[in-house]
Amino acid sequence: MAVGSRVLEAAGLARPGRLARLREWWEQEHVFGYGLILPALLLIVCLVAYPFGMSVYFSLSDYWVGSPGRFVGLGNFRNIIGNEIFQRTVYNSFVFTSIAVAFKTVLGIWLAMLLFRNFRFKRLIRGAVLLPWVIPTALSTLAWWWMFDSLYSVVNWTAIHLGIMSPPGPNWLGMTNYAMTAVIAVNVWRGLPFFAIIVLAGLVSIPREYYEAAQVDGAGSWGRFRHVTLPLLRPVLAVVILFSTIFTFADFNIVRVLTRGGPVNTTHLFATLAYQVGLDGGNLGQGAAISLFLFPMLAAIVFVQLRYIRRE
Amino acid sequence: MRATSRREFMRAASGATVGMASWLALGKAPAFAQKRELTFLSWNHFVPASDDELRKQAEAFGKLANCEVRVDTIAHLQLPAKRAAEAQSQSGHDLMLTGSADPFLFEHNLADVGDLIGELGKQYGGWYPFAKESCETASGWKAIPWFWISFPATYNETHFMKAGLQTPKTWAELLHHGKILKKQGNPVGIAISHCADANSTFWSILWCYGGKVLEADGKTPAITSDRTAQVIEWYKELYRDAMEPEVLSWDDASNNRCILAGKCSWIHNPISPYNLALAKKMPIVDEINHHNSPGGPAGIHSAPPINSVAIWKFSKNVQLAKDFLKFLFQKENYDAWIVASNAFNHPPLKNLADHPIWARNPKFAMLPKEAEYAHERGWPAKPSAAIQLVQVNYVLPDMVAKAVNGMPTKRAMAWAEDQIKLAVQGKLREAGA
Numbered sequence: 001m002a003v004g005s006r007v008l009e010a011a012g013l014a015r016p017g018r019l020a021r022l023r024e025w026w027e028q029e030h031v032f033g034y035g036l037i038l039p040a041l042l043l044i045v046c047l048v049a050y051p052f053g054m055s056v057y058f059s060l061s062d063y064w065v066g067s068p069g070r071f072v073g074l075g076n077f078r079n080i081i082g083n084e085i086f087q088r089t090v091y092n093s094f095v096f097t098s099i100a101v102a103f104k105t106v107l108g109i110w111l112a113m114l115l116f117r118n119f120r121f122k123r124l125i126r127g128a129v130l131l132p133w134v135i136p137t138a139l140s141t142l143a144w145w146w147m148f149d150s151l152y153s154v155v156n157w158t159a160i161h162l163g164i165m166s167p168p169g170p171n172w173l174g175m176t177n178y179a180m181t182a183v184i185a186v187n188v189w190r191g192l193p194f195f196a197i198i199v200l201a202g203l204v205s206i207p208r209e210y211y212e213a214a215q216v217d218g219a220g221s222w223g224r225f226r227h228v229t230l231p232l233l234r235p236v237l238a239v240v241i242l243f244s245t246i247f248t249f250a251d252f253n254i255v256r257v258l259t260r261g262g263p264v265n266t267t268h269l270f271a272t273l274a275y276q277v278g279l280d281g282g283n284l285g286q287g288a289a290i291s292l293f294l295f296p297m298l299a300a301i302v303f304v305q306l307r308y309i310r311r312e
Numbered sequence: 313m314r315a316t317s318r319r320e321f322m323r324a325a326s327g328a329t330v331g332m333a334s335w336l337a338l339g340k341a342p343a344f345a346q347k348r349e350l351t352f353l354s355w356n357h358f359v360p361a362s363d364d365e366l367r368k369q370a371e372a373f374g375k376l377a378n379c380e381v382r383v384d385t386i387a388h389l390q391l392p393a394k395r396a397a398e399a400q401s402q403s404g405h406d407l408m409l410t411g412s413a414d415p416f417l418f419e420h421n422l423a424d425v426g427d428l429i430g431e432l433g434k435q436y437g438g439w440y441p442f443a444k445e446s447c448e449t450a451s452g453w454k455a456i457p458w459f460w461i462s463f464p465a466t467y468n469e470t471h472f473m474k475a476g477l478q479t480p481k482t483w484a485e486l487l488h489h490g491k492i493l494k495k496q497g498n499p500v501g502i503a504i505s506h507c508a509d510a511n512s513t514f515w516s517i518l519w520c521y522g523g524k525v526l527e528a529d530g531k532t533p534a535i536t537s538d539r540t541a542q543v544i545e546w547y548k549e550l551y552r553d554a555m556e557p558e559v560l561s562w563d564d565a566s567n568n569r570c571i572l573a574g575k576c577s578w579i580h581n582p583i584s585p586y587n588l589a590l591a592k593k594m595p596i597v598d599e600i601n602h603h604n605s606p607g608g609p610a611g612i613h614s615a616p617p618i619n620s621v622a623i624w625k626f627s628k629n630v631q632l633a634k635d636f637l638k639f640l641f642q643k644e645n646y647d648a649w650i651v652a653s654n655a656f657n658h659p660p661l662k663n664l665a666d667h668p669i670w671a672r673n674p675k676f677a678m679l680p681k682e683a684e685y686a687h688e689r690g691w692p693a694k695p696s697a698a699i700q701l702v703q704v705n706y707v708l709p710d711m712v713a714k715a716v717n718g719m720p721t722k723r724a725m726a727w728a729e730d731q732i733k734l735a736v737q738g739k740l741r742e743a744g745a
Contacts, residue, residue: 065395065396065399065417079734083730084727084730084731085705085731150562150566151558151566151569151573151575171561172561174505174559174560174561174562175557175560179561260506260507261506262560262561262713263505263506264717265710276704277701279392280392281697281700281701281703281704282417282697282700282701
């Protein structure tokens with residue numbers, strides 16, 4: 001506890017100097033505590049709150065590159081909602097996110113169960129599984145783009161030589177459904193390790209006794225999975241799915257590199273369309289408005305999932 | 313001690329911020345030399361030797377005018393953001409590479425260069441018609457056309473010889489030839505996708521058939537017309553009988569790969585595939601040749617990339633910048649620069665186009681003529697933010713893609729018209745006003 005100056009005076013000691021008093025002030029719990037939060041708070045204000053505020057302001061103005069905007073209210077939003085390209089983007093985003101997250105969940109649990117077993121080079125392989133998640137997406141997506149190239153597709157070449165496809169094989173990035181499949185496949189490939197590793201952590205924390213008890217009760221492997229593993233994984237799963245949904249919804253790199261939103265805007269996501277309109281096209285106001293559409297949607301998803309987690 | 317006034321502080325602080333920003337962006341410390349300094353922001357040229365020559369000339373000019381000339385080059389995709397930032401902060405370089413709608417978007421931020429245009433035009437036999445379309449705004453000339461990049465037809469001579477065909481003079485002939493060539497296993501390659509080439513080629517064909525996207529007023533959509541319908545029908549037939557579905561997924565390099573792989577017989581592109589084959593000593597280089605961009609019922613028109621240089625109004629060296637540009641346009645300098653770029657940089661001035669580098673190589677001989685057909689995107693309307701939005705949203709190639717995928721032509725046109733209307737509307741007032 002800090003000693004007040006009066007006590008010191010009473011004890012016949014000299015009054016502390018300015019520095020000492022400053023230190024005394026600083027060491028009070030409520031000052032020191034806030035002092036520690038301050039750097040983080042500053043970072044959040046500068047890098048998150050300020051840009052967010054700016055984009056809200058941009059979205060309400062007809063702000064063009066090179067010419068400061070006038071306030072136009074909800075004009076941008078009205079313009080966007082009526083646009084077929086934007087409507088298509090909303091549809092794409094939901095299809096993309098729901099399918100990709102579903103695949104990542106199922107495959108992620110499966111992969112985690114495999115990694116949970118004891119096998120040779122366990123550590124090495126567990127590490128290697130993380131690779132797709134660690135490599136910069138723009139780079140790994142370039143490799144995928146080359147694999148889906150219309151002229152030199154490795155995927156088609158292999159499948160044709162294995163007799164699975166008839167030449168020339170599908171035009172991956174040029175046909176609506178194939179392009180969406182390609183984009184989802186790359187997203188699943190990239191996001192899977194994140195899922196698997198976190199679910200693996202969840203698996204490790206399940207006490208062995210439950211499995212032994214279930215076995216004694218006569219549960220088979222499916223029964224053990226269904227009644228022991230899955231319920232105990234639920235909180236972990238809910239958090240991973242929440243994170244993954246946010247990441248997937250806001251994906252940018254994969255679409256930008258693979259298809260640039262094509263064919264005919266059937267793979268555009270919010271982020272890629274916002275970039276195209278705002279930065280390529282110079283219409284910052286509309287670009288900001290498009291990217292802000294993400295916000296209420298993600299907020300709704302987060303709200304529902306957090307409630308679910310809390311109830312658990 | 314005198315207290316610093318708020319204004320002084322702001323000036324020093326903003327100077328420091330901009331200085332720091334450009335320092336970070338360019339990776340080198342700003343030079344606060346005593347000498348006058350002239351700065352030029354350009355792109356990393358596709359032919360690096362061209363930038364080396366530019367820097368050499370900048371140094372030579374610096375010696376003549378007793379100043380320091382700094383040429384900064386950055387990736388072309390980063391230029392728009394940098395340009396916007398300099399306009400916003402009213403500080404940065406003196407000169408700046410511009411293109412497409414830039415002189416119009418930044419009209420009120422750029423210095424008038426009409427005097428220089430007049431002088432250079434008189435000296436070198438006049439500017440090609442596209443110069444006016446791409447740099448003269450309502451308030452005067454706001455940029456100097458610097459160079460354009462020819463966008464001719466590149467074809468495989470062997471494929472054409474095997475089929476017993478001459479090079480096509482019109483798009484209709486190309487369709488006819490393409491059907492034969494595809495049967496031979498050598499399809500035509502015109503991108504119908506989200507890439508710059510798809511835009512360039514569509515504009516060319518649309519103009520050749522007499523179509524337009526906007527009326528000359530720049531506000532009234534004009535895409536719905538019999539002429540556009542004709543163009544879409546042409547594309548549909550070409551797609552079905554002379555091309556392969558891969559064109560729906562192409563990027564800007566795909567057609568280059570297709571012709572270099574010996575598969576495609578004909579593409580619409582700058583001369584880069586030929587130059588690449590030459591540089592890499594690929595055997596196919598002997599089979600590749602060029603001919604002029606085809607024409608149509610309304611004549612020959614094409615939409616090559618046109619690059620210009622502008623001077624910011626906020627520059628303290630406007631006159632010096634003009635002198636520098638004049639220096640770059642001196643015949644011996646411009647000629648050396650053409651040579652350094654290996655014929656890639658085409659002059660916008662008629663007399664400078666007489667350079668032997670084109671006449672000497674039969675595969676290049678027809679290139680300078682392409683300048684006569686060139687227009688800036690948007691023509692007959694002036695370039696504008698709306699046109700830029702139509703471009704970056706790939707509205708025109710998407711209209712064609714919808715049609716070749718089975719959407720009735722009328723509906724595809726109506727869809728494009730909606731998008732064009734929105735682009736014009738999205739621009740609620742004149743840029744820079």
